[in-house]
Amino acid sequence: xxxxxxVDAPHSMGTTIIxxxxxxxxxxxxxxxxxxxxxxxxxxxxxxTQLTDNVYVCRSGSAADSQIVSDYVRYFLHQHTIQLGQxxxxxxxxxxxxxxxxxxxxxxxxxxxxxxxxxxxxxxxYGVPLGGTLVEQPxxxxxxxSSYLYGFFDQAWKEGMTKDEAEQLVVxxxxxxxxxxxxxxxxxxxxxxxxxxxxxxxxxxxxxxxxHEELEPQNSLLDILNAPSPExxxx
Amino acid sequence: xxxxxxxxDLSVTTFSPDxxxxxxxxxxxxxxxSGTVIGIKCKDGIVMGVEKLIASxxxxxxxxxxxxxxxxxxxxxxxxxxxxxxxxxxxAKSEATNYQSGYGEPIPVKELAERVASYVHxxxxxxxxxxxxxxxILGGYDRDGPQLYMVEPSGISYRYFGAAIGxxxxxxxxxxxxxxxxxxxxxxGVIEVAKIIYKVHDEAKDKAFExxxxxVCDESKQQHQKVPDELLEExxxxxxxxxxxxxAD
Numbered sequence: 110x111x112x113x114x115x116v117d118a119p120h121s122m123g124t125t126i127i128x129x130x131x132x133x134x135x136x137x138x139x140x141x142x143x144x145x146x147x148x149x150x151x152x153x154x155x156x157x158t159q160l161t162d163n164v165y166v167c168r169s170g171s172a173a174d175s176q177i178v179s180d181y182v183r184y185f186l187h188q189h190t191i192q193l194g195q196x197x198x199x200x201x202x203x204x205x206x207x208x209x210x211x212x213x214x215x216x217x218x219x220x221x222x223x224x225x226x227x228x229x230x231x232x233x234x235y236g237v238p239l240g241g242t243l244v245e246q247p248x249x250x251x252x253x254x255s256s257y258l259y260g261f262f263d264q265a266w267k268e269g270m271t272k273d274e275a276e277q278l279v280v281x282x283x284x285x286x287x288x289x290x291x292x293x294x295x296x297x298x299x300x301x302x303x304x305x306x307x308x309x310x311x312x313x314x315x316x317x318x319x320x321h322e323e324l325e326p327q328n329s330l331l332d333i334l335n336a337p338s339p340e341x342x343x344x
Numbered sequence: 345x346x347x348x349x350x351x352x353d354l355s356v357t358t359f360s361p362d363x364x365x366x367x368x369x370x371x372x373x374x375x376x377x378s379g380t381v382i383g384i385k386c387k388d389g390i391v392m393g394v395e396k397l398i399a400s401x402x403x404x405x406x407x408x409x410x411x412x413x414x415x416x417x418x419x420x421x422x423x424x425x426x427x428x429x430x431x432x433x434x435x436a437k438s439e440a441t442n443y444q445s446g447y448g449e450p451i452p453v454k455e456l457a458e459r460v461a462s463y464v465h466x467x468x469x470x471x472x473x474x475x476x477x478x479x480x481i482l483g484g485y486d487r488d489g490p491q492l493y494m495v496e497p498s499g500i501s502y503r504y505f506g507a508a509i510g511x512x513x514x515x516x517x518x519x520x521x522x523x524x525x526x527x528x529x530x531x532x533g534v535i536e537v538a539k540i541i542y543k544v545h546d547e548a549k550d551k552a553f554e555x556x557x558x559x560v561c562d563e564s565k566q567q568h569q570k571v572p573d574e575l576l577e578e579x580x581x582x583x584x585x586x587x588x589x590x591x592a593d
Binding site for chain 2: 208
């Protein structure tokens with residue numbers, strides 16, 4: 110086993126991120142693992158960041174790069190909202206992200222998913238992958254864990270889902286990716302955005318279903334000792 | 345109306361004792377001496393019309409355009425000093441394209457009006473600049489529907505259902521107020537604007553004039569364009585008939 114975990118490597122979010130539209134809004138989902146090389150620097154990170162009241166962004170790739178891009182865009186959107194006198198549209202937010210990603214493509218390494226709701230277009234998802242393309246899609250996936258989800262979405266995605274169906278789909282997908290991708294893990298966070306506002310949900314790792322060949326989590330001695338009738342240890 | 349601001353009117357950075365900036369008021373007079381410009385907001389779009397006074401018989405008809413497209417969805421009709429107007433139109437076009445490049449969507453009409461007004465106002469703040477001697481009627485169609493704005497040389501900008509500037513503005517405003525704009529389509533609006541311009545044109549003082557009109561409405565697919573030729577001819581004919589009927593009384 111390689112004991113030399115490179116703890117000085119730049120923080121990278123291996124990540125699984127997902128954005129999905131449903132009938133009335135969008136659901137954004139992500140895992141929570143931030144790794145520096147082989148070491149998990151943060152096992153409970155929040156990769157879904159707020160840009161405005163009605164627009165959020167899922168971050169993947171370099172943690173620093175995605176944070177700085179989000180910070181700049183939040184600043185520009187704030188000014189834009191003041192000038193316009195009404196909330197910014199999802200399209201404008203996505204476009205600002207895209208302009209930064211494209212103009213700095215040589216220096217940045219970040220894939221982003223912009224999702225939100227506005228009164229003109231309703232719920233919208235925009236993918237801004239590595240090179241700085243801007244693509245509006247009914248759903249999109251990103252991050253290292255997304256490789257394992259392309260086939261899953263081909264089969265499981267359908268147009269016009271309800272809010273609960275969409276969220277279940279996102280949670281299931283992130284959990285499947287976590288099972289197979291070493292760089293994704295931790296908890297599943299979701300953010301639902303619609304005309305009524307924003308809802309944040311949290312699904313802890315041990316509450317997620319177990320997939321093929323996954324073992325029960327054996328967390329700690331404390332679980333066994335704190336159990337109602339403590340049994341002798343099973344070795 | 346003609347109050348002389350002796351001593352206080354030499355610079356745009358000087359207030360008079362009664363709180364007026366005379367240079368701006370004089371700039372507005374340049375607008376009042378120009379041909380009438382009208383804009384109306386109908387239920388499905390905006391119609392703008394200009395009474396282009398012809399200075400010489402040698403001028404090619406259709407030249408010296410007074411209505412300009414600022415972006416696909418909006419246009420501007422200018423009254424007053426034509427050269428000043430060209431500057432403002434250039435600035436508005438530049439603002440519109442920059443906004444589109446930066447934000448990925450066409451500039452909302454309200455935002456465009458604010459930027460034009462802000463630019464016009466800018467030129468009233470410094471002694472080494474003179475105010476623009478033109479009034480602007482700005483009409484556009486965005487996500488929030490058709491909107492009409494007017495910008496004065498002072499930099500004031502308001503949103504209107506109907507607006508008029510230039511020589512015949514008083515008479516034109518009275519006529520516009522008689523119209524039921526909320527029920528009118530742009531097709532009907534074109535006829536009405538033509539009638540008003542023909543009516544307020546002063547045959548005695550000014551000789552010939554050319555009517556220039558534009559619209560941005562559902563029929564033009566929310567694009568700002570010249571009113572189609574056959575509709576323009578129809579409007580002119582209707583206007584001349586209305587004038588004859590009036591004279592016949």
